[in-house]
Amino acid sequence: MSDKITVGSIAGAYGVKGEVRIKSFCADPGAIADYLPFVTEAGRTFSQLVLTGETKGALIGRLDGITTKEEADALRGTALLADRDRLPSLPDDEFYHTDLIGLPVHDTGGSLLGTVKAVHDHGAGDLLEIHGPGLKATVLLPFTRAAVPTVDLTAGRIIADPPPGTFPEDGE
Template sequence: MSDDLIVVGSLAGAFGVRGEVRLKSFCAEPADIAGYAPLRGPDGRIFPAVEILGQTQGALIARVEGIASKEEADALKGVPLLVERARLPALPDDEFYHADLIGLPVQDAGGTRLGTVRAVLNHGAGDILEVAGSGGKTILLPFTHAAVPLVDIAAGRIVADPPEGSL
């Protein structure tokens, strides 16, 4: 995937039988995803328009131009929706796009390398950095100021103060 493309959501399967989809939005305001259309899939497929119809638990209900049936919606389950970085708003200094964090090295306050950010997860209670540590070990860090006091995108590093017992 190109660095100039940012994931703004993902298709989460069919909703009903007429091609409507469950749509997970990663935007601060979930319905804003419709304003970024056209969206594209990682394979280059273009979704020209998105119409938000409502909400369901954990997702939006939407009609996405180019998806016409339940079967097609189900076949696209899990497909990330991308938009060009230049179309996204600039962020304040203390906010980051997940794509900017993935791949950054993580070290503790003493400079010891802990690993590399593999993913940014959110299961409803806040963001968590998944860090690929040495020897295949996975470290999960709450993405809070207490656990991650410094994110320096320009220098390409993250400084973490992992909670007791997380290593």
């Protein structure tokens, strides 16, 4: 498990004075400021975030060191990572997406189905995007207790009982 968790991303500039639009990945979007400092994949650190408002699908805020629209726009798409130990512990049946990505997925008989490439939520619940050998395209598996009865982070694997037709049968 990584010691950093992506808590949000910069969606671009808001206005002309260096404010940014931030997509928060937190259960309570405004709680993102509780997890400072942020670091980016490029190694830049932000120690301050002042939330100044909301817009459709994003928060508006000021990050230290960003004072112009151009600087804010240059950060579009930048992930904001926080130290795992700053985040709350999760109940046994909840997981940080970053902990699921890369885990092998086996069926209940032990056969490898693939590996988790991404976790998506389009509003109707989480979906695991699975790819692997023998799959012509990625497969979206509902991340429900029925379809995914076991997530074992300690052993580093997921056991799935996918609905019929989710994965192609041999020869398809």
